[in-house]
Amino acid sequence: MKDIKGYIRDAAREAKTAARSLAKISTTVKDRALIRMAETLEKRADEIILENKKDLEQGKGSGLNSAMLERLSLDKKKIGEMVKGLREVSALPDPVGEITKTWKRPNGMVVSKMRAPIGLIGIIYESRPNVTADAAALCIKSGNGVILRGGSEAINSNIIIARLLSGACEQEGIPGRAITLIDTIDREAVLELLRQEDYVDLVIPRGGEGLIRMVVENAKVPVIKHYKGVCHTYVDIDADLDKAENICFNAKVQRPATCNAMETLLVHQGVAKRFLPRMIKRLREAGCEVRGCKKTVAITPDIKEAHEEDWGREYLDLILNIKVVSDMDEAMSHISGYGSEHSDSIITESYTKAHRFLREVDSSAVFVNASTRLNDGYEFGLGAEIGISTTRIHARGPMGLEELTTTKFIIMGDGQIRE
Amino acid sequence: MKDIKGYIRDAAREAKTAARSLAKISTTVKDRALIRMAETLEKRADEIILENKKDLEQGKGSGLNSAMLERLSLDKKKIGEMVKGLREVSALPDPVGEITKTWKRPNGMVVSKMRAPIGLIGIIYESRPNVTADAAALCIKSGNGVILRGGSEAINSNIIIARLLSGACEQEGIPGRAITLIDTIDREAVLELLRQEDYVDLVIPRGGEGLIRMVVENAKVPVIKHYKGVCHTYVDIDADLDKAENICFNAKVQRPATCNAMETLLVHQGVAKRFLPRMIKRLREAGCEVRGCKKTVAITPDIKEAHEEDWGREYLDLILNIKVVSDMDEAMSHISGYGSEHSDSIITESYTKAHRFLREVDSSAVFVNASTRLNDGYEFGLGAEIGISTTRIHARGPMGLEELTTTKFIIMGDGQIRE
Numbered sequence: 046m047k048d049i050k051g052y053i054r055d056a057a058r059e060a061k062t063a064a065r066s067l068a069k070i071s072t073t074v075k076d077r078a079l080i081r082m083a084e085t086l087e088k089r090a091d092e093i094i095l096e097n098k099k100d101l102e103q104g105k106g107s108g109l110n111s112a113m114l115e116r117l118s119l120d121k122k123k124i125g126e127m128v129k130g131l132r133e134v135s136a137l138p139d140p141v142g143e144i145t146k147t148w149k150r151p152n153g154m155v156v157s158k159m160r161a162p163i164g165l166i167g168i169i170y171e172s173r174p175n176v177t178a179d180a181a182a183l184c185i186k187s188g189n190g191v192i193l194r195g196g197s198e199a200i201n202s203n204i205i206i207a208r209l210l211s212g213a214c215e216q217e218g219i220p221g222r223a224i225t226l227i228d229t230i231d232r233e234a235v236l237e238l239l240r241q242e243d244y245v246d247l248v249i250p251r252g253g254e255g256l257i258r259m260v261v262e263n264a265k266v267p268v269i270k271h272y273k274g275v276c277h278t279y280v281d282i283d284a285d286l287d288k289a290e291n292i293c294f295n296a297k298v299q300r301p302a303t304c305n306a307m308e309t310l311l312v313h314q315g316v317a318k319r320f321l322p323r324m325i326k327r328l329r330e331a332g333c334e335v336r337g338c339k340k341t342v343a344i345t346p347d348i349k350e351a352h353e354e355d356w357g358r359e360y361l362d363l364i365l366n367i368k369v370v371s372d373m374d375e376a377m378s379h380i381s382g383y384g385s386e387h388s389d390s391i392i393t394e395s396y397t398k399a400h401r402f403l404r405e406v407d408s409s410a411v412f413v414n415a416s417t418r419l420n421d422g423y424e425f426g427l428g429a430e431i432g433i434s435t436t437r438i439h440a441r442g443p444m445g446l447e448e449l450t451t452t453k454f455i456i457m458g459d460g461q462i463r464e
Numbered sequence: 465m466k467d468i469k470g471y472i473r474d475a476a477r478e479a480k481t482a483a484r485s486l487a488k489i490s491t492t493v494k495d496r497a498l499i500r501m502a503e504t505l506e507k508r509a510d511e512i513i514l515e516n517k518k519d520l521e522q523g524k525g526s527g528l529n530s531a532m533l534e535r536l537s538l539d540k541k542k543i544g545e546m547v548k549g550l551r552e553v554s555a556l557p558d559p560v561g562e563i564t565k566t567w568k569r570p571n572g573m574v575v576s577k578m579r580a581p582i583g584l585i586g587i588i589y590e591s592r593p594n595v596t597a598d599a600a601a602l603c604i605k606s607g608n609g610v611i612l613r614g615g616s617e618a619i620n621s622n623i624i625i626a627r628l629l630s631g632a633c634e635q636e637g638i639p640g641r642a643i644t645l646i647d648t649i650d651r652e653a654v655l656e657l658l659r660q661e662d663y664v665d666l667v668i669p670r671g672g673e674g675l676i677r678m679v680v681e682n683a684k685v686p687v688i689k690h691y692k693g694v695c696h697t698y699v700d701i702d703a704d705l706d707k708a709e710n711i712c713f714n715a716k717v718q719r720p721a722t723c724n725a726m727e728t729l730l731v732h733q734g735v736a737k738r739f740l741p742r743m744i745k746r747l748r749e750a751g752c753e754v755r756g757c758k759k760t761v762a763i764t765p766d767i768k769e770a771h772e773e774d775w776g777r778e779y780l781d782l783i784l785n786i787k788v789v790s791d792m793d794e795a796m797s798h799i800s801g802y803g804s805e806h807s808d809s810i811i812t813e814s815y816t817k818a819h820r821f822l823r824e825v826d827s828s829a830v831f832v833n834a835s836t837r838l839n840d841g842y843e844f845g846l847g848a849e850i851g852i853s854t855t856r857i858h859a860r861g862p863m864g865l866e867e868l869t870t871t872k873f874i875i876m877g878d879g880q881i882r883e
Contacts, residue, residue, distance in 0.1 A: 065800070069824055142823060148845060154834055156844050161826060163856050242680070246856045261661070267686060267857050288879045295881035381484070403874045404561060405488055407580060415573055415877025424882065425575050425873065426567060437582050437665045438686050439858040442873045454844065454861045455822045458834025460707045462714035463843065 049229070053237040056225055057165065057192060057244035063220035064165045064190025070219060072139040075186055078217040079135035082185075083128045085213045086178065086206070090124045093209075096201040097174065104198050116172045117199055127178040127206075130429060134182040137428045140447045141188045154458040160450040162188030164246035167238055168431075169194045169260055171252035174202035180249075181210050181224045183431050187449035190223045192245065194238055196252075197230035204228050239264040249444075251432055254359075269444070271409075271435035273359040274304030274387040276417040279376040279402070281393035282315035288414055289392040290324055295416040296390070298331045302361045304433060305388045305410075305420040309356060309366040311376045317369045318344055325367070333363040340369035356383040373398055380406055386435045388417035409435050409442040468648070472656040475644055476584065476611060476663035482639035483584045483609025489638060491558040494605055497636040498554035501604075502547045504632045505597065505625070509543045512628075515620040516593065523617050535591045536618055546597040546625075549848060553601040556847040559865045560607045573877040579869040581607030583665035586657055587850075588613045588679055590671035593621035599668075600629050600643045602850050606868035609642045611664065613657055615671075616649035623647050658683040668863075670851055673778075688863070690828075690854035692778040693723030693806035695836040698795040698821070700812035701734035707833055708811040709743055714835040715809070717750045721780045723852060724807045724829075724839040728775060728785040730795045736788045737763055744786070752782040759788035775802040792817055796824055803827065805854045807836035828854050828861040 067075075086093065097119040104114055140160045147157040166189045168180045177193055184191035195203040207226035215221040227234050239248060242265045250260040250270050257270050278296055280289045296307035312320055321344050325335050335341075336351035351366050356379070358366075370376045373391075380389050390412035391402040399413040410420040420442065422430025427445035434440045440448035486494075505512065516538040523533055559579045566576040585608045587599045596612055603610035614622040626645035634640040646653050658667060661684045669679040669689050676689045697715055699708045715726035731739055740763050744754050754760075755770035770785045775798070777785075789795045792810075799808050809831035810821040818832040829839040839861065841849025846864035853859045859867035 065826075068826070150843070150845055154838070159822075261684070265680070267855070269857070285879075291879060292881055299882050399876075403578075403876075407484075407487070408872065410873040410875060412875045413877060415875055415880040416882050418882035419573070419875065419877075419880060420873070421882075424569070426569055436686070437870045438688070441870050451856045451860050453827060454829040454839070456829060456831045456834055456838065457818075457822075458832060458838075460704075460710060461834040461838060462711055463718050463835055463837035463840075 049231055049233045050237055052229070053227065053234055054241065056227065057238065057241040059222045060190045060192045060225040061165045061244040063222035064162070066220050067185070067190055067223045068162045068188045070188070074217055074219065075139065075188070076135045078185060078214050078219050079131050079182060081213040081217050082182070082210045083131035085209045086124060086131070087128045089209055090121055093124060093202065093205050094119060096205040099201045100199050109198065113172060117174070119174060119202060123175060127175050130179050131182045134186050134429055137186065137446060139186065140450045145452065152461050154456050154461045157455050158452045159455050160447070161453050163449060163451050165190040165192060165244055166449065167192045167194070167245045167248040167266070169235060169248060169250045169256065171196040171256060172199050174199045174206060176251060177203050177206045177226070178210065179429065180431060183429060183446060183449060185214065185219070185223065187446045189449055190225070192225045192227065192238065194227040194235055200228070200230055236263050239266060242266045249432055269434045269436045269439055271304065271385070271387060271433055273385050274306070275309070275357060275359050275383060275385040276305055276307050276388040277309050277311055277380050277384055278307050278390045278392065278417065279311040279373065280313060280316065280320060281373060281391060281395065281398055282313040283395040283398065284316060284392040285394055286316065286320050289320065290327065292390065292392060292414065292416045293324060294327055294331070296418055297328060297333060297365050298363065299418055301363050303418070305417050306361070307365065307417050308358065308360055309368065309383070311368050311370050311379060314340070314369050314371055317341070321345055321367065328365060331363070333365055336364065336366050338368040341367045359385070373402065377402070377405060384408065387433070388412070388420040390415060390417050409433065468650055468652045469656055471648070472646065472653055473660065475646065476657065476660040478641045479609045479611045479644040480584045480663040482641035483581070485639050486604070486609055486642045487581045487607045489607070493636055493638065494558065494607070495554045497604060497633050497638050498550050498601060500632040500636050501601070501629045502550035504628045505543060505550070506547045508628055509540055512543060512621065512624050513538060515624040518620040519618050528617065532591060536593070538593055538621060542594060546594050549598050550601045553605050553848055556605065556865060558605065559869045564871065571880050573875050573880045576874050577871045578874050579866070580872050582868060582870050584609040584611060584663055585868065586611045586613070586664045586667040586685070588654060588667060588669045588675065590615040590675060591617050593618045593625060595670060596622050596625045596645070597629065598848065599850060602848060602865060602868060604633065604638070604642065606865045608868055609644070611644045611646065611657065613646040613654055619647070619649055655682050658685060661685050668851055688853045688855045688858055690723065690804070690806060690852055692804050693725070694727050694776060694778050694802060694804040695724055695807040696728050696730055696799050696803055697726050697809045697811065697836065698730040698792065699732060699735065699739060700792060700810060700814065700817055701732040702814040702817065703735060703811040704813055705735065705739050708739060709746065711809065711811060711833065711835045712743060713746055713750070715837055716747060716752060716784050717782065718837055720782050722837070724836050725780070726784065726836055727777065727779055728787065728802070730787050730789050730798060733759065733788050733790055736760070740764055740786065747784060750782070752784055755783065755785050757787040760786045792821065796821070799825055806852070807831070807839040809834060809836050828852060
């Protein structure tokens with residue numbers, strides 16, 4: 046692969062041409078292709094596992110740790126989840142062609158907004174090979190071509206999965222290039238892909254903060270992303286403390302490695318003495334380390350003190366910051382100062398404070414009396430999601446099929462002209 | 465102004481801080497500020513005209529042509545239009561806080577999408593000083609801060625307008641920095657502004673293709689734009705030729721210098737002989753030059769032949785390409801090959817062809833039996849617009865107040881956790 050520039054440019058151009066055909070294909074054909082994709086992965090699981098073994102061996106050789114190897118590995122169960130995902134996406138409603146609004150103008154013309162595919166979407170991701178199938182499914186269903194660039198450590202797994210999916214598309218009359226995998230591990234290929242503004246309409250990076258910053262830094266095409274989730278729960282003086290305990294425990298402990306897990310608990314000083322001892326006890330019993338502000342340490346002296354740099358950290362682990370605040374204003378200003386506009390929750394029985402928190406906290410999802418862990422496409426009822434956006438344009442929060450479309454105005458007239 | 469980097473960074477940071485306050489300000493206060501802005505420009509029109517004279521004199525000295533001087537000049541009438549614009553925006557509904565959708569999940573939580581301001585919006589524009597007031601009005605109403613960088617030739621006009629608007633905001637309790645003008649003509653300032661990804665959430669360039677390409681090339685922040693409008697009208701074999709003639713004449717002649725004016729007319733071969741002679745006669749009587757394909761020239765031999773490079777050109781002038789096509793497929797493939805995804809229209813009485821054209825033509829606005837000149841925020845009923853987007857994410861077509869907002873999910877729970 047000597048000429049990376051030419052390779053990427055050709056791949057993007059051909060994928061875009063395929064995407065243009067796909068944009069006009071009916072829902073029935075797209076759904077048949079998704080089912081065929083599912084059946085193909087199911088039938089040929091052994092081949093996928095064989096190719097995945099090559100990646101795992103190379104990964105062991107190059108010293109990947111066990112968490113990384115776990116993310117990389119595919120077995121029948123994980124392939125079964127990919128298959129299930131493809132089937133679920135085929136059952137979701139097709140957003141393309143949906144009229145979201147229609148109105149009539151005084152001159153008699155009828156103006157509507159209609160959903161249309163975005164075009165060609167680039168997905169740049171790290172070690173999980175299941176992203177190959179999950180992202181392809183959502184893009185095909187929403188009428189978009191997809192150009193995929195996975196982590197080099199998963200290259201053999203990604204190549205076989207993409208080849209099978211692309212072949213299944215062709216069998217149903219969708220151009221195979223609508224699913225294009227960049228099958229070189231050359232790092233230059235990513236940079237080149239990010240410069241294809243003539244062909245790639247949107248790039249969605251999925252992975253750690255380092256990958257995402259690299260993409261934003263180098264992209265000439267639009268990017269939708271989130272860097273990290275520094276999520277807060279604020280337990281108000283008017284909170285029901287039983288609800289608060291359950292919600293906070295869930296937000297921190299249920300799956301700490303996710304972007305919507307709580308990293309900092311803010312507690313009103315009026316309930317701190319009653320609430321913190323029981324909350325901290327329960328968290329520590331679950332193996333959670335607690336780092337508190339001075340006031341928190343004064344209440345429960347056997348915990349670590351939090352440092353200034355801790356407040357902005359995304360631990361993705363069983364570690365929690367706790368801060369006692371004097372009122373909701375201090376809580377909201379802490380959230381806007383240290384948060385990442387991802388997911389933040391208030392626990393309160395006060396109507397007025399709930400109302401104000403919802404309006405004034407500026408995050409992709411703002412909760413009253415619920416766990417931040419619920420910021421998720423399935424939980425919100427959007428179906429499968431391609432990621433959570435904290436970008437402030439196009440889509441914010443979980444991105445499902447609708448967020449993979451654009452709109453156009455369609456105007457039905459009977460001779461209207463501009464006066 | 466030695467340290468441009470520091471100057472722009474400080475200006476963007478302070479404007480962002482002001483934008484954060486503005487986001488929470490009530491509609492009543494924003495509307496009062498807009499009225500105060502209108503009154504201030506009205507009262508102090510003489511001062512604006514005085515500053516504008518400085519720009520005009522410098523412009524004459526540096527050899528601006530008469531069209532450029534005309535765009536640059538401000539008189540009582542033009543200031544009156546800015547004043548009227550400010551009043552109109554104050555009367556439009558405030559999009560901020562609007563709930564666009566609400567639904568209930570099986571676990572009882574109620575999920576809604578609520579509009580919120582985007583944050584800080586950068587506007588980069590050329591010689592027209594009225595953009596300073598028009599853009600500021602839309603941004604303030606939608607709760608966004610605005611950082612403006614106008615053309616160097618209008619610097620004195622822009623400085624006084626921005627100062628008056630900003631002062632009017634302060635009198636009503638909105639931080640003046642919410643309207644920030646970059647008051648240096650150093651070109652480096654634009655490049656620096658395009659790199660303020662920590663503070664600027666979106667940049668909208670307004671001007672010629674050169675300016676817009678420069679912005680896209682250098683921006684680290686998201687950009688919404690359109691390069692140019694290469695708009696088509698396709699006169700089908702089933703067209704009502706009287707409607708066709710009126711609509712085409714309007715699309716080309718009513719205001720040829722606009723981005724939604726028609727640049728190429730496509731005519732079905734089955735009606736070309738009947739339609740073209742009368743159409744061309746009427747266009748030429750209006751002073752329009754016609755460049756035709758070989759078949760067009762065969763029908764009306766006294767016109768110029770169009771060259772390959774003409775088909776993709778945005779003339780912005782009384783010049784029109786004409787091509788005879790064998791069917792609608794050829795017309796649509798011409799549009800997708802040479803068009804700019806801006807505004808395209810079909811003239812037909814055929815239900816089936818109208819239906820297919822609306823679905824398959826991939827432009828920001830697609831018309832049946834109406835003039836492409838109608839692609840406009842006022843004409844569509846959106847109120848004032850900040851521009852027309854052919855970007856495929858966030859907003860496509862005329863961008864009004866709604867398009868200057870983002871959404872957030874708000875979730876009302878009573879103890880929900882992730883299972």
